[in-house]
Structure formats: C-alpha cells, structure tokens
Amino acid sequence: MRIEIDKDLCCGAGTCVLLAPDVFDQNDEDGTVILLDATPGAEQRAAVEEAVVRCPTAVISIM
C-alpha cells in the first residue's frame, strides 16, 4: 500500500490523525496533515481506508 496526499486541499480537520496516528500527524503550525509513513504495513489498511472515506476534503489516496 502506498499513500499519497494532496496537502494543498487539507483543511486540518485531523480526522486521519485520529484514525491512524502511526501513519498521519498534524503540523503544529497550521494543522495540516503530515504523512509519517507513506508505505504502511497491511495492518494499517483498514484505518487508512477509513481515513480516506472520512477526510472532509478528500486529501488522501491509496495508490
């Protein structure tokens, strides 16, 4: 699984950080997403897929 993010669209809701804290973090300066792990293991797939669905601005893609 490889993850891509479109940071320009990020509104800093932090939903992804709540769901998959090992994969995503939030920038302390503007709240936008920081991708901690672009190629997480299979055990993260369900959490990342949920983050894709719940991200309010559709920032996250699984390639």
Add this chain to the structure above:
Amino acid sequence: MGRLVTGLQTARTVLGDTRFSSLPAGKRSPVKVPGSELSTDALPPGMFVNMDPPEHTRYRRLLSKHFTIRRVRELRPRIQEMTDRLLDEMESADGPVDLVQAFAKPLPTLVTSELLGLPETDRAQFGQHVDVLFSLSSSGEEMQQSMMGLGGMLHALIAAARKDPGPDILGRLTVETDLTDEELLGITIVLLIAGLETTTNMLALGTYALLRHPEQLAALRADWSLMDDAVEELLRYLSVVQIGPIRVAAEDFEFEGQSIRKGEVVTVSLPAANRDPLGFDDPDSLDIRRGATRHVAFGSGPHQCMGHHLARLELSIGYESLLRRFPRLELAVPAEEVGTREMMVTYGVLGLPVRW
C-alpha cells in the same frame, strides 16, 4: 427557488466542491427563522465561514493550529475541572434544576471564555449577552443592546490581548499573525457562533435523548467504553444544525446528472443526510452501538467544523460526568412537556427540568 440536498453522499460531494460557493452574495435561506438572515453585503473581515479558497484557506490555516488533536487533548483536565465544578453547584441545589441553565449552557461558555482569554470577572456578563442573543424571547431592543455590549467586550478583549498577550487563542493570534483588529473581531464572532449554541444544544438535547431511550442509557451506564460511539450516534441522530450549510453556484455546470445554473441556491440538510437510509441502517433509531462515524453533523469539505475535536471532547466529558454524578438522573416533568426549539437554526430543548 433553490435545491435541497438530502442524501449523505451528495451532501459530502456538494460541500467538498467549491463551485458551490460560500460567499454571502446571492445566498438565501430556504426558510425564514431567527438567525438565518444572510448578509448580501461585502465580506466582513475575518468571517471565514463566508469565504471560498484561497481567502478561506488563509484564515483556516492561521486558526487550525489551535484546534489540532494534540492541542485539544491538552485541554482535557481543564474541561473536566470546569465540568466537575458545575456539577458540584448543581448537586448542592438538591432539587429539580434546569439542565440547560445549570450545565449545558455554562460549560461551553466557560470553555470558550478560557480559549479566548476572557477574564473570570467578565464571564458572567459575557454569558448574559450571549444568552440574550441566542434566546427566542429577546426583543429587538434587547438584542441590539447585547450586540453592542458584546461588541464592546470583544473590542476591549482584543485591545487587552495586543497590550499583554496571554497563552489563549487571541493572545497567540496577536503575536503570531498580522491579522487586524477587525479581522480578529470577525474570527472571534465566528468562534462564538460555532462553539456555544451548538455544544449547549447537543449537551441538553443529547441528555434528553438518552433519558427517553432508557435501554440505550442503561447500555452506556453498563459500559462507559461506549461513550465515544454514543457521542457520534447522538451527533448523527440529533443533527442540531437544522438549516444549511447553504451554498450558491458560482458557475453553470453539470452535477450528478443535473444542470446547475450560476446563482442557484443549494441548501444541504444535515439532519436528512444523517438519516439517509443508504448511509445508515434503520436511520431513525438511536443506537449507540452502531458506530455512526460517517455522519455529517459537523458538515464536510473545507468548511467542516474546525472545532470538532473540542466539541467531541466537551460532549464526552459532559455526558459521562453528568451521568456518573447522578446515577438516578431523570426528567422532572412529563417528556411531552419539554419544549423544543422548533424555529431556530440550531435545534435543542428550551429547558430540561431534571432531578436525581
């Protein structure tokens, strides 16, 4: 004429598509209720809810850092302390009390006051102004007076933050950004509108919903680890923001097989979307175990509520502390005598007499 969006997926798509503009020009509310009058004037400085990207993005990014998960989690002990103090006072009353006045209103007011750096000595007066502005029964004259009173307090607060910036949001914004006083005023008003009435109504209406569904309440009391799921389900089931978000088409375009014309007004119904049978099984039932995480109670898209982590924290601390403190909490009047806010943008109960 206008369009009403009632489906969950379409609501998300509309709110995520900035061709549906948030600018005030041309926006109209589908129904006339207090608080729904929309300005067609020029953009007030700092009122970022009425902006599109990139202007909206600029304000949002300046503010988002104050509402990250990390920052909100740091507030937990303080919110718990405020909650416990309010419950102490409520308990000492020892009789039926109105939960709205004793708890649901003061808690978000205290939290917001602290975030904005409002001195303790000003909080009672601040609460009174807010009360008048959000009340159904206020006269035009009272509203005007409170508006001026609140405006004066906020101007004084901004001036004080410039002179001696504290660790609160206003203090930080004066130091870390080049926002003008007018922009800070607009931002502060947005934070007040977004954070006070919504949370107050969720706290009171959510408690009412649990009291009216004793089997759900019993399940929660038997297993407090259901609290986060219960908060999500109450947010979905109650959807206190009844009217809007409202958007206006910025151009002609095809959308989900329909021709949208520039200037058309599109209103999203969050309560309808949150009870879309395609999104939730048996959507009209309150079921705290359903894991209702995909609701749109906080909206969606770039304007999704920035304070959602804070709201969730206030609700989970508020419900759990209240229910644990009063194991026999019950309505002090027959359920059908509890009045609801039928004609307001934010739904809720007018009062909630409870005893224990």
